[in-house]
Structure formats: structure tokens, C-alpha cells
Amino acid sequence: MELAKVIELKESILENNDEDAQVLRDELKEKKICLVNLMSSPGSGKTTTLLALNKYFDGRLRWGVMEADIDSSVDAQTMLDAGVPAVQLHTGGMCHLDADMTRQGVRAIEETGLDLLFLENIGNLVCPAEFDTGAALNMTILSVPEGDDKPAKYPLMYEVADLLVVNKIDALAVFDFDKERMERDVRKRNPDMKIFYISALTGEGVEELAAYLMEKTKEWNA
Amino acid sequence: MELAKVIELKESILENNDEDAQVLRDELKEKKICLVNLMSSPGSGKTTTLLALNKYFDGRLRWGVMEADIDSSVDAQTMLDAGVPAVQLHTGGMCHLDADMTRQGVRAIEETGLDLLFLENIGNLVCPAEFDTGAALNMTILSVPEGDDKPAKYPLMYEVADLLVVNKIDALAVFDFDKERMERDVRKRNPDMKIFYISALTGEGVEELAAYLMEKTKEWNA
Numbered sequence: 001m002e003l004a005k006v007i008e009l010k011e012s013i014l015e016n017n018d019e020d021a022q023v024l025r026d027e028l029k030e031k032k033i034c035l036v037n038l039m040s041s042p043g044s045g046k047t048t049t050l051l052a053l054n055k056y057f058d059g060r061l062r063w064g065v066m067e068a069d070i071d072s073s074v075d076a077q078t079m080l081d082a083g084v085p086a087v088q089l090h091t092g093g094m095c096h097l098d099a100d101m102t103r104q105g106v107r108a109i110e111e112t113g114l115d116l117l118f119l120e121n122i123g124n125l126v127c128p129a130e131f132d133t134g135a136a137l138n139m140t141i142l143s144v145p146e147g148d149d150k151p152a153k154y155p156l157m158y159e160v161a162d163l164l165v166v167n168k169i170d171a172l173a174v175f176d177f178d179k180e181r182m183e184r185d186v187r188k189r190n191p192d193m194k195i196f197y198i199s200a201l202t203g204e205g206v207e208e209l210a211a212y213l214m215e216k217t218k219e220w221n222a
Numbered sequence: 223m224e225l226a227k228v229i230e231l232k233e234s235i236l237e238n239n240d241e242d243a244q245v246l247r248d249e250l251k252e253k254k255i256c257l258v259n260l261m262s263s264p265g266s267g268k269t270t271t272l273l274a275l276n277k278y279f280d281g282r283l284r285w286g287v288m289e290a291d292i293d294s295s296v297d298a299q300t301m302l303d304a305g306v307p308a309v310q311l312h313t314g315g316m317c318h319l320d321a322d323m324t325r326q327g328v329r330a331i332e333e334t335g336l337d338l339l340f341l342e343n344i345g346n347l348v349c350p351a352e353f354d355t356g357a358a359l360n361m362t363i364l365s366v367p368e369g370d371d372k373p374a375k376y377p378l379m380y381e382v383a384d385l386l387v388v389n390k391i392d393a394l395a396v397f398d399f400d401k402e403r404m405e406r407d408v409r410k411r412n413p414d415m416k417i418f419y420i421s422a423l424t425g426e427g428v429e430e431l432a433a434y435l436m437e438k439t440k441e442w443n444a
Contacts, residue, residue, distance in 0.1 A: 041264045042347050042376060043368025070348065072375050093378070095317065095348040123375070125264050126292065126317040126346050145367035145390065146265025153294050153345070154264060156315070168367065174396055 006073055006088045007108050012100035017131055021099035024134030028106070034116045034220040035106070036213070037135035039157065041150075042123030044143035045167040047075045048200040050118060051082055055203075056210030058083075061217060063116040066105040068097055075120065085112045096127035099134045116217045125154040136220045143168040148178045151185035159189045163196070165209060170199040228295055228310045229330050234322035239353055243321035246356030250328070256338045256442040257328070258435070259357035261379065263372075264345030266365035267389040269297045270422040272340060273304055277425075278432030280305075283439060285338040288327040290319055297342065307334045318349035321356045338439045347376040351383075358442045365390040370400045373407035381411045385418070387431060392421040 014020045028035050040046050050065055057063050064085035067075035076088035087108045091097065097105075102119055109117065119135065121128040140161040142150055145168060151158045158164070164186060166179075186193050194212070198205035236242050250257050260268055272287055279285050286307035289297035298310035309330045313319065319327075324341055331339065341357065343350040362383040364372055367390060373380045380386070386408060388401075408415050418434070420427035 041345070041368075042372055043263060043365075069375060071377065074371065074374065093348075093352075095346075122348060123263070124317075124346055124348050126315075126344060127349065130315075143265075143367065145365065145393065146263075149296065150264055152296065153291060155293065171367065171393070171396055174393055 005108055006090060007104060008090050008092065009094070009101045009104050011094070012098050014100055017098045021132035021134040024099050024103050024106070025136065028134065028136070029220070031110070032221040033110065033114050034137070034217040035119065035133070035135040036116065036137045036139050037119050037121060037133045038139050038141070039121045039125070039128045039161070040123060040141035041125050041143070041146055044123070044141045044146060045200050046120050046123070046141055047078055049141060049165065049167060049198070050079065050120065052200040052203060052206045053210050053213070054082055054084055056207055057116070057214070061115045061214060062113055063118070064109050064112055064114045065118045065120060066109060067120045068122055070122065085109060085114070091122060095122055095124050096131050097121055097133055098131045102133040115221055116213065125150065125157045129157040129160050137162050137216060139163040139165065141165045141167050142182070144171045144175050144177045148182040151182060151189065155189050158186050158193070161190065161193065163194045166195065166197045167200055169197050169204060170202050227330055228312060229326060230312050230314065231316070231323045231326050233316070234320050236322055239320045243354035243356040246321050246325050246328070247358065250356065250358070251442070253332070254443040255332065255336050256359070256439040257341065257355070257357040258338065258359045258361050259341045259343060259355045260361050260363070261343045261350045261383070262345060262363035263347050263365070263368055266345070266363045266368060267422050268342050268345070268363055269300055271363060271387065271389060271420070272301065272342065274422040274425060274428045275432050275435070276304055276306055278429055279338070279436070283337045283436060284335055285340070286331050286334055286336045287340045287342060288331060289342045290327070290344055292344065307331060307336070313344060317344055317346050318353050319343055319355055320353045324355040337443055338435065347372065347379045351379040359384050359438060361385040361387065363387045363389050364404070366393050366397050366399045370404040373404060373411065377411050380408050380415070383412065383415065385416045388417065388419045389422055391419050391426060392424050
């Protein structure tokens with residue numbers, strides 16, 4: 001695949017990100033591209049989860065990934081090696097993406113023809129939650145080793161997310177992780193949060209997550 | 223212990239944080255307080271590491287902790303319950319602390335009389351690395367489940383840190399973590415990085431880390 005581009009993102013000069021995000025969302029709706037903004041701590045398994053989903057997406061829908069990173073390019077190459085269209089977005093030190101930066105990525109990959117497009121945001125539970133990227137869906141990953149107290153400590157992330165994926169459940173035996181406490185803290189901020197438990201490594205739970213994302217893509221693109 | 227205060231930090235109005243950080247560092251040198259800025263991803267074990275160190279610090283030096291968080295207060299209470307002087311700093315959504323915010327915390331705890339003071343920064347590998355807090359030592363934790371690629375992906379954190387603690391080594395058998403690759407990526411950015419391998423949970427390696435921190439405190443306060 002020829003798409004191994006690195007896009008050096010320019011900082012947005014627009015003052016009203018919320019308005020700009022709505023413009024981008026409307027445009028993507030029109031173009032029938034379902035954009036999912038994927039957020040999490042560093043190392044919770046964003047790229048591995050996307051790779052695991054490919055098994056179910058492959059041949060069923062056209063999908064691609066924008067890999068945002070501060071300055072490395074390993075993730076886009078990983079996706080390309082798996083046959084998934086991907087572009088690398090460099091934020092040049094910035095800790096999040098806003099709608100205008102997301103748009104620069106969309107422009108670099110939309111020509112591929114996509115039903116579903118992931119933005120793998122910078123690994124960070126604080127700043128990305130503050131910026132509407134224009135996505136149809138905000139998805140966040142919490143990995144078991146990070147601990148069950150993250151929803152209490154990073155509340156905004158769990159308010160803005162539509163979908164929570166608890167990853168690395170194969171490590172539940174090694175770590176003290178109280179699912180009930182975690183879910184209670186999530187529901188306090190976000191009663192309607194959709195929650196999936198998966199292991200991107202072993203594949204457990206990934207089929208249900210893939211089915212849900214395909215259903216959401218179909219609804220958005222209808 | 224009576225120190226269970228929550229300090230709502232005010233945003234800094236100073237323009238030159240680097241200068242301000244040096245002023246704070248000079249003041250702390252004068253007062254013989256060794257300030258350690260502890261940074262990491264969410265859930266890598268900052269608080270658990272501090273609790274594990276207490277076993278070795280207790281009775282040997284006077285130490286305390288400033289627990290920065292977006293708006294929860296669980297960490298300061300955890301330290302107080304263990305008999306360690308602690309204050310909770312609320313950043314009100316801010317993703318990092320600068321020198322002026324750190325000073326507000328120092329003012330709230332210095333009366334206790336301290337040789338060593340930790341600032342447990344917001345769990346975030348990006349933004350805290352950009353701000354000099356006035357600390358004598360920058361310490362970062364990387365936990366095994368986060369993966370060996372973090373130094374490549376969050377380079378600034380590994381440039382500014384003087385000391386890297388690799389935590390959760392009891393989970394090495396469960397996760398694919400290449401120590402050599404990780405160390406190579408660290409040394410590229412920071413040839414002099416001091417690296418410790420510990421499990422804050424089992425206590426492995428903590429004594430050596432405690433001895434090093436006590437030695438550094440002695441040097442700073444000499």
C-alpha cells in the first residue's frame with residue numbers, strides 16, 4: 001500500500017473549535033465516513049485493538065486509521081503492514097488534536113474511500129478529552145493494569161466518551177481490578193456508557209466490539 | 223495527621239516559567255528541601271511506589287508528598303493514612319504543573335519540616351515534561367504493561383528525566399517487554415539516565431531506589 005505518508009500537522013488558527021468540529025462532522029456525515037476518535041493512556045493497547053478488529057472488519061467494510069503521535073511513525077507502518085490504509089500524523093509536541101488538525105489528516109486519507117475511519121489520538125487521558133475532533137463517536141480504552149480508579153481520577157474523559165473498552169482482561173488474574181467499582185464511577189458521570197471487556201492479545205470479546213462498531217458505522221452512513 | 227488539605231491551584235500569571243522555576247529551586251536549596259518531580263502515565267504506580275519507599279524512608283529522613291490531581295483527593299488521603307505528610311493539589315482540569323503552581327503546594331506543606339518532598343504530577347507523559355517545576359530531580363515511572371516503546375513515542379519525557387523507574391516487573395512474565403530495546407531508546411535521548419527496575423507491589427528493587435533517593439537528598443541538602 002502506498003499511503004505511508006507522514007503529515008506534519010499545522011496548529012489550528014481557528015478560535016472556535018466546537019463550531020469547526022460540527023462543520024467537519026457534517027461534512028463527514030455527507031460523505032458517509034464514520035469517524036471514531038480513539039483515546040486512552042499511553043500503552044493501553046490502542047493500536048493492538050485496531051489490529052484485532054481488522055480480522056472482523058476485513059472484507060466487510062472499508063476502513064482506515066489516522067495515527068497521531070508526537071514524532072514517531074511506528075503505528076502507521078504497523079497498520080499498513082496489516083493491509084489497513086493508514087497515515088501518520090505528527091503533532092510536533094502537541095498533546096491533543098482539535099478539529100482542524102483532524103481535518104488535515106482526513107484530507108490525506110479520504111481519497112482511499114472509507115466507511116469507517118479511526119483517529120488514534122495522542123496517548124493522554126487529559127487533553128484529548130477537551131477537544132471535539134468532529135468524530136461521530138468517542139471511544140476510550142482503559143487497560144486492566146492501569147487500575148480501576150481511572151474514571152474517578154480523569155472524569156472528563158469518561159464524560160465525553162460514548163464507548164469504553166476495558167482491555168487486557170487476560171491480565172485480570174495478576175492485577176487487583178474491581179470491575180464494579182470502575183463501572184460505578186463510570187455510570188456516575190456517564191449513565192449511558194456502552195462498555196466492552198476485551199483482550200486484544202487473545203481476541204476475547206473483540207468480535208462483539210467489532211459488531212457494535214460495524215452497526216454504528218451503518219447507522220451513521222445510512 | 224492534620225494536613226489533609228486540598229489546595230485549589232491558581233493558574234500562573236508569570237510569563238517566564240523557566241526563570242520562575244530557577245527561583246523556586248534556589249529557594250528550596252537554601253531551605254534544604256530536595257524536591258522530586260514524579261511523572262508517568264496514568265496507572266503506572268506513582269502512589270504505590272511512594273508507599274513502598276516509605277518502609278525505607280521512615281525514621282531515616284523527613285519526607286512528604288504533594289499529590290496533584292485534576293479533581294479527586296484519594297491519593298493524599300492514602301499517604302496520610304500511611305503516616306506520610308501530604309497535601310492534595312487540584313489543578314482544575316489543567317494537565318500539568320508549572321513552577322508557580324508547585325510553589326503554592328510547597329507553601330502548604332513546608333511548615334511540616336521536610337528533607338525530601340515529592341510532587342506527584344498529573345498522570346500524563348506529554349505536558350508535564352514541558353514545564354520545569356523547580357525540582358532538584360525529575361523522576362519518571364514506566365510500568366511494564368505500558369510497553370517498551372514508550373521512550374520512542376514520548377521522547378521529551380525521557381529527555382528531561384534524571385531517573386527512570388521501571389515498575390511492575392512482577393508482570394514481566396505476562397507482557398512482552400524488551401528491556402534492551404527500551405534501554406537503547408532511552409540512552410539515545412539520555413545517555414546518563416539512571417534506571418531502576420522495581421515492583422512496588424512485591425517490594426523487589428525498592429530498597430536500592432530508596433538508598434539512591436536518600437543519597438541524592440543528602441547531596442542536595444549538604
